Amino acid sequence: EVQLVQSGAEVKKPGESLKISCKGSGYSFTSYWIGWVRQMPGKGLEWMGIIYPGDSDTRYSPSFQGQVTISADKSISTAYLQWSSLKASDTAMYYCVRQGPVLGDAFDIWGQGTMVTVSS
Amino acid sequence: SYVLTQPPSVSVAPGQTARITCGGNNIGSKSVHWYQQKPGQAPVLVVYDDSDRPSGIPERFSGSNSGNTATLTISRVEAGDEADYYCQVWDSSSDHPHWVFGGGTKLTVL
Numbered sequence: 148e149v150q151l152v153q154s155g156a157e158v159k160k161p162g163e164s165l166k167i168s169c170k171g172s173g174y175s176f177t178s179y180w181i182g183w184v185r186q187m188p189g190k191g192l193e194w195m196g197i198i199y200p201g202d203s204d205t206r207y208s209p210s211f212q213g214q215v216t217i218s219a220d221k222s223i224s225t226a227y228l229q230w231s232s233l234k235a236s237d238t239a240m241y242y243c244v245r246q247g248p249v250l251g252d253a254f255d256i257w258g259q260g261t262m263v264t265v266s267s
Numbered sequence: 268s269y270v271l272t273q274p275p276s277v278s279v280a281p282g283q284t285a286r287i288t289c290g291g292n293n294i295g296s297k298s299v300h301w302y303q304q305k306p307g308q309a310p311v312l313v314v315y316d317d318s319d320r321p322s323g324i325p326e327r328f329s330g331s332n333s334g335n336t337a338t339l340t341i342s343r344v345e346a347g348d349e350a351d352y353y354c355q356v357w358d359s360s361s362d363h364p365h366w367v368f369g370g371g372t373k374l375t376v377l
Contacts, residue, residue: 182366191353191369191370192302192304192310192371194365194367194368206364206365208365208366209268242309242310250359251298251359253315253316253355254300254312254355255312255315255321259309260309
């Protein structure tokens with residue numbers, strides 16, 4: 148079964164750092180893009196960025212460039228989303244997604260989501 | 268920046284047909300994908316490349332795309348179709364190509 152399994156919910160304080168993960172299984176991890184999507188409470192979907200684990204080619208949404216870092220470790224089929232200094236406005240559900248090898252392919256597999264809560 | 272416009276809500280009686288639109292400048296020249304998100308769940312792809320269905324998605328779900336409007340059509344609507352629906356395109360026209368989502372449409376089954 149093709150699936151993406153994300154790390155568990157996090158509760159952090161403003162200014163703290165965080166790295167969440169997304170492990171792919173059931174397919175060739177290096178042959179598909181992995182992306183991240185934010186959903187703030189009660190709001191819509193926002194694309195953050197994508198990485199191609201095969202060569203680590205990474206693209207960011209202009210809205211998130213410089214705010215987060217996307218990385219991947221192909222040896223363990225895992226992608227990451229990290230923050231160096233969290234803000235309360237980072238409170239949201241974060242989904243990782245699998246995208247086909249062509250930019251423009253749909254997100255055919257979604258992780259279960261990681262809820263990040265940032266509060267003092 | 269490319270903008271996708273969806274109606275905030277659509278209501279339909281069971282057994283009827285629901286049409287959810289997604290407006291964008293010359294969207295007919297782009298490939299549109301549609302996602303369904305039920306409360307408390309991750310989104311699911313229901314239509315890709317304007318009108319194709321992933322395996323496991325009922326034939327009741329179909330899509331079309333022309334001019335400035337893409338449409339997701341759900342025939343013979345069931346109570347279980349009640350969800351938020353999002354359209355999506357890849358905007359390759361800018362200096363920084365990126366994904367764009369519509370604001371979402373809440374489908375209510377009366």
